[in-house]
Amino acid sequence: MLPYFRALKEVSGEAPDVFTQPFDYEAHPWVLQAAQDLQQKISTELDHDFGREGVETGLGKMMGVLVVKNREGQLGYLAAYSGRLDDGNQHYGYVPPVFDILDEEGFYRKEEDAITVINHRVIALEKEEGYLEAKASLASCSQAAANALASLKAVHKAAKAARNEERTLLQYKEEEDAQARLTALDNESARHHYEWKDANRFWKQEIELAENRLQDIEGPIILLKEERRQRSAQLQQKLFEHYTFLNAKGEVKSLGQLFDVSENKTPPSGAGECAAPKLLQYAYLHGYQTLAMGEFWWGKTIPSEVRHHGRFYPACKSKCEPILGHMLQGLNVAPRKQPQGPAIxxxxxxxxxxxxxxxxxxxxxxxxxxxxxxxxxxxxxxxxxxxxxxxxxxxxxxxxxxxxxxxxxxxxxxxxxxxxxxxxxxxxxxxxxxxxxxxxxxxxxxxxxxxxxxxxxxxxxxxxxxxxxxxxxxxxxxxxxxxxxxxxxxxxxxxxxxxxxxxxxxxxxxxxxxxxxxxxxxxxxxxxxxxxxxxxxxxxxxxxxxx
Incomplete structure (x- = not known):
């Protein structure tokens, strides 16, 4: 018998007529019994601090149970947790992930390690003395340019104000000295104009020299970052293709295919790692008859969320709705509650x-x-x-x-x-x-x-x-x-x-x-x-x- 199947004995109530609607349900009595059975075993089966003893570091998890019948017709259930536990995703008695990204021999970890090497190389290059000096030189040059131009601008502004005031006093005088002074003021204005252009040109050249020195050193870093970007994108796409989900009809779709037809387009982080998809995938792969399902929170709540220990919750929509929409095809699923139209x-x-x-x-x-x-x-x-x-x-x-x-x-x-x-x-x-x-x-x-x-x-x-x-x-x-x-x-x-x-x-x-x-x-x-x-x-x- 497979290690993930847990027998249910002496169940109460009738068998469910339809499969659970994961986004809108009340837990079936058999699901409640399976959950109670699992809850009695969690503390001994999983070496994880769920935070129920008041430990500050503890953190709860969403757990799931799927009531099934095996090929021999025996009634039981499968158990799963969402995401990882203590940086691991394989625990005896809990169904494995749909795709194991932590497999040391798998393509994901190998490529992830290669990208990590690139990260370390980028960090090392950005700590080298030549790079730091060139970067500091550019920053210093840019600051010096800003200071010099600001100072020159202030001088020119004050001079312009003085010229305008003097012009006002001279404009009604006809003496030759007054006209000569007006000409001198015009010449000063023109000189300041060219002085400003020369200063801008000088500092622009200085900054370009500093930028060129930095770019010469930064070239390998830029190439490494581009390689990292491309390899990360390719790895993500490959992961989307290998994350494949069955449905009750035996049809298969990848994560990428499922989210191409959803509103979000790109799969959100953690898509496919929730308990419900893991449970259904394992059941389909091993020929179990799926009867009812439920997910409950176990342990300390996440500070930002509303989660209560032991309570059942519907599946999340952004990550699970496109996936479960496919995986539930072929099952007789309970309909969602349709909004009624009572009169105001x-x-x-x-x-x-x-x-x-x-x-x-x-x-x-x-x-x-x-x-x-x-x-x-x-x-x-x-x-x-x-x-x-x-x-x-x-x-x-x-x-x-x-x-x-x-x-x-x-x-x-x-x-x-x-x-x-x-x-x-x-x-x-x-x-x-x-x-x-x-x-x-x-x-x-x-x-x-x-x-x-x-x-x-x-x-x-x-x-x-x-x-x-x-x-x-x-x-x-x-x-x-x-x-x-x-x-x-x-x-x-x-x-x-x-x-x-x-x-x-x-x-x-x-x-x-x-x-x-x-x-x-x-x-x-x-x-x-x-x-x-x-x-x-x-x-x-x-x-x-x-x-």
Whole structure:
């Protein structure tokens, strides 16, 4: 029996009717049982610090299980981890990578070693005394030129100002001495003009000499860098060709082929190294019948991301969507949840604006392939309205109050109120866990996860400011009912601030991106307060609670 197959005994529940939709799923009972079995063995099988004992250096990993039947009909599962563990990608009991770039005898490591030799040669040449002296000489010459020309320019500027002043005094005098002086001033101006041109020419020649000396020495370095660039590009292309993926039909496509038809074109770093592609590839190669799959986080979270120990997460989109889109062909895969089109409810309106309640599951504006949205419904309901009407948005899974404009005047006025954070918004949420402090402020800057849109990351270097105040309303059965008051309006701001370990560490119930799925996302825009764009009166609206 192959070393990667792990038997499952006494499973509960019925066999899955369809294979797991990796981007939108709740773990099947058999997947949960396989994951529980694996979790009991991880600490003894893998000599890796997952950070569960409070060690600062520890770091968690995304793990995956694939429930299968072998050729003898025995039920079991395969296990995998995403990427590498402790600089290795081969661990007994965990399926191997789709392509082993760490194979010492493989083309990748050999060519990588050759490129490393070039790197070392470039570094050595750039440390040689002659190169450093030529580089310093060019820098010194450039600085001397800048200083000399700046000084000469200042002298000429002062002289020009003096000439202009003197010309003003002399222009109305007819004496011969005055005319002679004006001529002398003109001659001085011409002399300074040629003096400036000569100085520029001199320093240009000096800089060119210094550049030529540097280029003579730098020539071999430039050639080595170009060789490194070409070999790196060729190695990457060869890697894309050798990274090949099977599907259930037995068809094969390379990484390069898969991403040529995707939006990103070039495969992102780490594409093909996630647990799901590794599991499916191994199952197809060895004739296993694939039944269900799931990926869960194990260990300490990455500081910038929202990952909770032991929770299941959907596959990442930028790296896995093109790959799994191919690999799942031939399987009866569960469909993705299609956005529903429940109707909006009008709370109040006048000739300038309307306040509506958006149900959860309805887009604010149309997405790819989705026609129904708040935008579509309001344009049908108020066909005479002017302008875009949509002055702000709510996430599809968030319910609650939205203000819709019917005139350009109202649109521009409210747009400025949103821009300057003059509109007060209150959100009601149910959190999975008990928040310790009854009130507080969360300040965690956010940016999009470029490898897994639309997921957001906490990033202190490139993130945009994101601030949320909160007030706990009450606790029930280990959950917290809470009001959020966002001071900024970043994508997924409240969802990340609730779930992140530096925030409340209690994800919103039903948050399938940052927590666990449920029947809905328990987040509602419950209150709005703003200045009426025409009358100037204060408009305060409080919605009916959805949950």
């Amino acid at each position: 409810t009008v709370i109040r309106e006048d000739e300038h604006l309307a306040i509506i309640s958006k149900p959860h599951g309805l887009l604010s504006v149309p997405g790819k392939g989705d026609w129904d949205s708040v935008s579509a419904q309001v344009k049908i309901r108020w066909p005479e309205a002017e302008g875009p009407m949509m002055v702000h948005r709510l996430d599809m899974d968030t319910s609650g109050l939205m203000v819709i404009t019917k005139t350009w005047q109202a649109y521009h006025h409210l747009q400025q109120q949103f821009l300057h954070h003059n509109i007060r918004k209150t959100y009601l949420a149910l959190l999975d866990g008990e928040v310790k402090d009854s009130t507080g402020t969360i300040d965690l800057p956010l940016r999009v996860d470029l490898d897994d849109r639309p997921r957001q990351l906490v990033c202190y270097e490139h993130g945009k400011p994101a601030v949320s105040r909160y007030k706990v309303i009450g606790y029930t059965n280990g959950k917290t009912r809470i009001h959020f008051f966002p001071m900024t309006g970043r994508t997924h701001q409240l969802r990340v601030h609730a779930a992140h370990h530096q925030g409340l560490a209690c994800p919103i119930v039903g948050d399938d991106l940052y927590g666990s799925p449920a029947d809905r996302l328990y987040l509602q825009a419950i209150g709005l307060e703003f200045e009426h764009p025409v009358t100037g009166e204060s408009v305060k609206v409080w919605g009916r609670e959805d949950f």
